[in-house]
Amino acid sequence: MDFELSTDQVELAEGIRALLAGELPLETLRTFEGAENVVGADVWSSLAATGVFTFLVPEADGGLGLGLKEAMVVAEEFGRALLPGPVISTMAAAPDFAPAAEGAGVAIVDLTAPNSAAPLLIEHPRSIEWVLVLPSTDDATGEVRVVDAASLDLTLVDEPLDPLTPMATLARPLAGGAPLEGANAVALRQRTMILLAATQVGNATATTELAVAYAKERQQFDRPIGSFQAIKHLLADSLCRAELARSALWAAAVMLDDSEVAAVEADTLSTSPAAVTWRAIAGAKSLADEAAITNARTAIQVYGGMGFTWEVPLHLYLKRARVASSTLGNRTQMNDLISALI
Amino acid sequence: MDLRYTPEEERFRHELRSWLTQALPTLPPKPDATDWPGRRAYDSNWQRMLFDAGYAGVDWPVEGGGRGASPVEQLIFKEECERIGAPYVGVGFVGLLHAGPTIIAEGTHEQRERFLPPILKGEEIWCQGFSEPGSGSDLASLRTKAVRDGDDYVISGSKIWTSHAEVADYCEMLVRTGPEDSRHRGITWLIVPMDTPGIEIRPLTTMGGSTEFAELFLDDVRVPVANRVGDENDGWRVTMVTLSFERGTGFVGELLESMRILRSLTEFAKRTGSWGDPAIRRRIGSLTASFDALWALTKRNVSEAARNGVPGVGGVVFKLSYSEQGQALAELGMDLLDRAGLAASELDGADGLGPLPNAELVDNWIKSIPLTIAAGTSQIQRNIVAERVLGLPKEPK
Numbered sequence: 001m002d003f004e005l006s007t008d009q010v011e012l013a014e015g016i017r018a019l020l021a022g023e024l025p026l027e028t029l030r031t032f033e034g035a036e037n038v039v040g041a042d043v044w045s046s047l048a049a050t051g052v053f054t055f056l057v058p059e060a061d062g063g064l065g066l067g068l069k070e071a072m073v074v075a076e077e078f079g080r081a082l083l084p085g086p087v088i089s090t091m092a093a094a095p096d097f098a099p100a101a102e103g104a105g106v107a108i109v110d111l112t113a114p115n116s117a118a119p120l121l122i123e124h125p126r127s128i129e130w131v132l133v134l135p136s137t138d139d140a141t142g143e144v145r146v147v148d149a150a151s152l153d154l155t156l157v158d159e160p161l162d163p164l165t166p167m168a169t170l171a172r173p174l175a176g177g178a179p180l181e182g183a184n185a186v187a188l189r190q191r192t193m194i195l196l197a198a199t200q201v202g203n204a205t206a207t208t209e210l211a212v213a214y215a216k217e218r219q220q221f222d223r224p225i226g227s228f229q230a231i232k233h234l235l236a237d238s239l240c241r242a243e244l245a246r247s248a249l250w251a252a253a254v255m256l257d258d259s260e261v262a263a264v265e266a267d268t269l270s271t272s273p274a275a276v277t278w279r280a281i282a283g284a285k286s287l288a289d290e291a292a293i294t295n296a297r298t299a300i301q302v303y304g305g306m307g308f309t310w311e312v313p314l315h316l317y318l319k320r321a322r323v324a325s326s327t328l329g330n331r332t333q334m335n336d337l338i339s340a341l342i
Numbered sequence: 343m344d345l346r347y348t349p350e351e352e353r354f355r356h357e358l359r360s361w362l363t364q365a366l367p368t369l370p371p372k373p374d375a376t377d378w379p380g381r382r383a384y385d386s387n388w389q390r391m392l393f394d395a396g397y398a399g400v401d402w403p404v405e406g407g408g409r410g411a412s413p414v415e416q417l418i419f420k421e422e423c424e425r426i427g428a429p430y431v432g433v434g435f436v437g438l439l440h441a442g443p444t445i446i447a448e449g450t451h452e453q454r455e456r457f458l459p460p461i462l463k464g465e466e467i468w469c470q471g472f473s474e475p476g477s478g479s480d481l482a483s484l485r486t487k488a489v490r491d492g493d494d495y496v497i498s499g500s501k502i503w504t505s506h507a508e509v510a511d512y513c514e515m516l517v518r519t520g521p522e523d524s525r526h527r528g529i530t531w532l533i534v535p536m537d538t539p540g541i542e543i544r545p546l547t548t549m550g551g552s553t554e555f556a557e558l559f560l561d562d563v564r565v566p567v568a569n570r571v572g573d574e575n576d577g578w579r580v581t582m583v584t585l586s587f588e589r590g591t592g593f594v595g596e597l598l599e600s601m602r603i604l605r606s607l608t609e610f611a612k613r614t615g616s617w618g619d620p621a622i623r624r625r626i627g628s629l630t631a632s633f634d635a636l637w638a639l640t641k642r643n644v645s646e647a648a649r650n651g652v653p654g655v656g657g658v659v660f661k662l663s664y665s666e667q668g669q670a671l672a673e674l675g676m677d678l679l680d681r682a683g684l685a686a687s688e689l690d691g692a693d694g695l696g697p698l699p700n701a702e703l704v705d706n707w708i709k710s711i712p713l714t715i716a717a718g719t720s721q722i723q724r725n726i727v728a729e730r731v732l733g734l735p736k737e738p739k
Binding site (some may be wrong): 001002003004005006009069096151208214215216223224225227228229231232233235236237239240243245246247248250251253254255260261278279283284286287307331332334335337338339342 | 343345346347348351400403414554605608618623624626627628630631632634635636637638639641642644645648649655656659662663702721723724725728729731732733735736737738
């Protein structure tokens with residue numbers, strides 16, 4: 001057992017971090033706030049050139065054939081850098097859907113939404129070419145459908161919550177398209193959830209680091225505010241939330257990558273490998289959403305009034321945390337899912 | 343990033359499990375919690391059984407007489423012991439987890455020869471005299487004084503939170519040998535025989551009604567200078583060295599016990615109808631996620647210790663998070679019991695509650711309360727995380 005990042009994984013994370021810092025630093029990213037298409041063609045092609053969309057595609061199919069663990073490490077960096085765009089859904093779709101592996105933007109739409117009367121929401125409508133539709137849990141066929149985005153009647157949302165995540169509404173029902181041959185809806189959903197949770201852990205870590213740096217500099221009462229225990233304790237709790245979520249995330253990714261680990265765990269808990277895997281993924285998503293939302297709020301609190309301004313970027317992290325948490329199930333839904341599995 | 347155990351680790355687990363399976367049925371009945379001589383006899387017997395089977399001091403280095411197991415094997419040892427319901431370390435706690443490792447690291451050859459084997463065999467019991475009524479979180483302010491007189495130190499003062507004092511043979515004690523205001527620089531680590539004249543023991547009753555620890559009053563207690571571990575005034579460093587023995591497995595038994603209680607609580611909620619309440623289901627779902635994550639964090643910490651010798655940041659993160667989740671679990675248990683928790687001694691099992699009797703849930707609730715106080719309060723732990731991990735500035739003195 002060696003449940004730590006390998007040297008290769010650390011280097012992978014550092015490489016992606018350096019690439020994003022060079023290509024898309026926050027100052028650049030912020031110039032796209034409110035734009036219809038926040039990921040320019042050049043950034044998208046730089047990303048494609050790194051091979052990130054073929055990460056999970058087997059080598060036999062021309063991909064890099066890396067595991068979910070490696071994709072997770074990369075997704076954490078995406079979350080940390082607030083990388084916008086349908087990157088996660090495109091990465092997750094690639095093993096089942098060749099155009100995604102070739103860099104065509106893909107959105108994933110989940111029909112299992114608690115409020116099925118409301119219109120569907122599609123992220124990054126101007127950056128996607130395809131929509132993969134995940135069946136609702138009561139759909140007996142359980143098929144993933146692929147729909148040409150150009151065929152959809154999308155209405156752009158004027159002011160999406162996250163200025164870096166453009167949204168479109170789409171009237172229900174989302175019919176049409178073709179079944180995606182060879183795709184497994186459960187597997188697609190699970191790996192997307194892991195990657196989303198990884199972006200949340202990256203987001204939670206970034207806001208903790210920003211707040212710590214600010215607390216060291218900001219002076220009040222003739223001393224850095226970070227020397228006050230009231231501030232220290234807030235930030236210590238942020239670190240704990242991020243590390244706990246990261247631990248859950250790693251365990252879930254290993255279980256998805258290595259069925260033997262899931263089998264041993266299932267044996268210990270007298271349940272099925274499928275149930276322990278779902279439980280681990282739901283736990284990771286629940287804790288990662290919690291960490292991202294609460295750590296961003298904590299960072300805003302540490303910044304005080306400035307944290308509430310548009311200028312300070314913390315609101316972007318908080319809003320992005322809300323985008324990811326409401327995708328494929330939020331904390332409440334995850335905790336319900338876990339309780340249904342035990 | 344791998345969660346598979348190696349064939350060697352699996353072999354260790356298999357051998358241990360076989361031994362535990364045949365050893366446990368030979369244990370005598372558990373003594374009452376208030377029967378201290380009985381508890382000492384029971385725990386010492388278990389320690390002797392571990393010793394004879396080669397499992398005493400699993401985490402001790404071979405040169406100290408231990409097994410020198412790897413961090414992962416230490417994890418497996420605790421996991422298997424908890425899963426099968428083996429006794430805890432009990433009254434051997436201070437000797438095996440603290441005093442012994444200190445003597446291994448800092449004691450003289452003679453001290454090691456004299457004191458280590460009886461700890462491993464369960465023959466001698468140790469207690470700890472660190473905290474004082476006036477020195478809790480600020481341990482370096484301790485005032486119990488030791489004055490050199492020929493070949494002896496003469497100790498006067500008082501100590502508090504001394505677990506198992508009534509049945510202990512020796513006390514690992516921190517005393518002030520430097521000037522009053524010398525703080526970390528004027529502390530010495532001494533081995534104090536508990537039968538030395540001048541030691542008075544006053545048991546403290548906890549809010550649970552048991553006497554888990556005591557206050558010690560020391561009045562001209564004479565201890566040979568040969569009982570000093572490390573140099574005079576170097577006791578703070580000696581104490582800190584012991585902390586480096588931690589391999590990320592410190593709370594594994596407690597964590598796995600909490601996870602067992604959570605599973606039983608889930609069954610309990612299903613049997614009693616509370617499961618129909620979505621708020622209860624969500625609390626259980628959320629606790630399950632947190633405890634699963636703490637188990638994963640434990641494996642990270644152990645892996646870190648295997649790589650670098652110490653568990654790193656994760657150790658203190660674990661302590662803080664586990665303490666809070668343990669208390670949340672305990673509160674859920676009391677909520678589920680509701681009024682039955684008010685008279686657990688009368689109603690225990692009366693409503694057919696099955697394998698988790700009322701009394702155990704109430705006991706778990708009481709035990710959860712010091713989680714955020716003992717071994718460093720959560721407030722001190724947060725200061726440590728903030729200053730040593732996040733690098734935030736210290737408070738001005």
